[in-house]
Amino acid sequence: MKCLGIESTAHTLGLGVVTEKKVLENIKVSYTTKEGGMIPSKTADFLVAQLPDLFSKLKKSPDCRLQTADLIAFSQGPGMGHSLRIGAFLARALSLKLNIPLIGVNHCVAHLEIGKLVTSAKDPVLLYTSGANTQVIAFEGGKYRIFGETLDMGVGNFLDAFARALNLGFPGGPKIEKLAIGGKYIKLPYVVKGMDVSFGGILTNLKQKIKTHSNNALAFSCQETVFAMLLEVAERAMAHTGKQELLLGGGVACNKRFQEMAKIMCKERKAKLFAPENSLLVDNGAMIAYHGLMEYKKGKRMKLKDTFIRPDWRTDQ
Numbered sequence: 001m002k003c004l005g006i007e008s009t010a011h012t013l014g015l016g017v018v019t020e021k022k023v024l025e026n027i028k029v030s031y032t033t034k035e036g037g038m039i040p041s042k043t044a045d046f047l048v049a050q051l052p053d054l055f056s057k058l059k060k061s062p063d064c065r066l067q068t069a070d071l072i073a074f075s076q077g078p079g080m081g082h083s084l085r086i087g088a089f090l091a092r093a094l095s096l097k098l099n100i101p102l103i104g105v106n107h108c109v110a111h112l113e114i115g116k117l118v119t120s121a122k123d124p125v126l127l128y129t130s131g132a133n134t135q136v137i138a139f140e141g142g143k144y145r146i147f148g149e150t151l152d153m154g155v156g157n158f159l160d161a162f163a164r165a166l167n168l169g170f171p172g173g174p175k176i177e178k179l180a181i182g183g184k185y186i187k188l189p190y191v192v193k194g195m196d197v198s199f200g201g202i203l204t205n206l207k208q209k210i211k212t213h214s215n216n217a218l219a220f221s222c223q224e225t226v227f228a229m230l231l232e233v234a235e236r237a238m239a240h241t242g243k244q245e246l247l248l249g250g251g252v253a254c255n256k257r258f259q260e261m262a263k264i265m266c267k268e269r270k271a272k273l274f275a276p277e278n279s280l281l282v283d284n285g286a287m288i289a290y291h292g293l294m295e296y297k298k299g300k301r302m303k304l305k306d307t308f309i310r311p312d313w314r315t316d317q
């Protein structure tokens with residue numbers, strides 16, 4: 001079977017084509033701003049404007065012609081309503097036009113499942129660190145469960161907000177990564193509450209230090225602190241579940257220092273670390289296609305009337 005997946009939970013519009021065995025196509029466009037941040041309605045306008053171009057790129061690869069798809073999958077949630085509606089509407093329209101079934105999938109779970117397709121991970125704990133989402137997820141006791149998560153913003157949004165305070169533009173994560181190279185460590189609040197993490201207080205603290213410390217030191221210390229927090233809860237989830245594999249997912253996992261710290265943690269507990277290539281770490285259509293295809297093969301079916309968006313859809317639902 002061949003599935004076309006549509007991703008549009010936030011600033012990215014992605015189209016992916018997959019079979020049960022591999023990714024055939026995975027293209028995307030992402031909204032960026034010079035001043036930092038994104039306004040949902042403007043983001044949505046941008047994504048709509050990109051649709052014709054993105055589809056024309058898709059057509060160039062013969063395996064991926066729309067007419068050859070057997071199934072359409074789309075991100076049904078969680079995410080920003082403005083963006084989600086674009087993908088859902090498109091999926092419904094294509095399903096009707098091509099007369100093939102459509103299926104809405106959970107974006108967070110899709111990050112976990114694509115990792116299993118493209119790495120040799122079998123039963124991992126997923127440390128999912130993206131713009132809006134930060135969760136430690138695993139399949140345990142017959143369902144996907146959240147073992148720890150952010151109590152306020154996602155770690156990507158935190159990095160973006162800090163970058164905005166430094167006038168670095170959006171997305172800020174990659175800019176902070178560059179800025180952090182060779183930095184000196186300054187003590188920052190370290191906020192782990194049980195299995196959860198929180199970034200709001202650290203952001204305030206960082207902003208207060210902008211006048212008195214170098215951007216280099218702040219970026220470095222910011223990364224060391226929040227990555228350690230994330231890996232602490234991920235490690236505890238691995239200990240709790242007895243799982244020996246850690247899978248990374250989400251845009252923040254593109255960060256080389258984060259991957260290095262994750263590797264050290266896994267090595268210390270004799271576990272394996274898996275990180276898909278960057279194009280499959282960030283939001284993308286291939287993961288939506290693959291997760292949709294797996295669900296379809298397991299028997300999930302959806303009627304058009306059930307394809308409303310679910311902006312608050314929880315991983316454990």
Ligand code: AMP
Pocket residue numbers: 010012129130131132155156157159160171172173174177250251252253254255256281282283
């Ligand atoms: P996603 O929502 O999964 O597409 O991820 C987007 C988020 O990943 C944004 O908040 C980016 O700032 C962040 N991000 C992307 N690349 C990096 C990087 N190299 N280091 C840290 N954060 C990053």
Ligand code: MG
Pocket residue numbers: 107111130131133250251282283
């Ligand atoms: Mg994501």
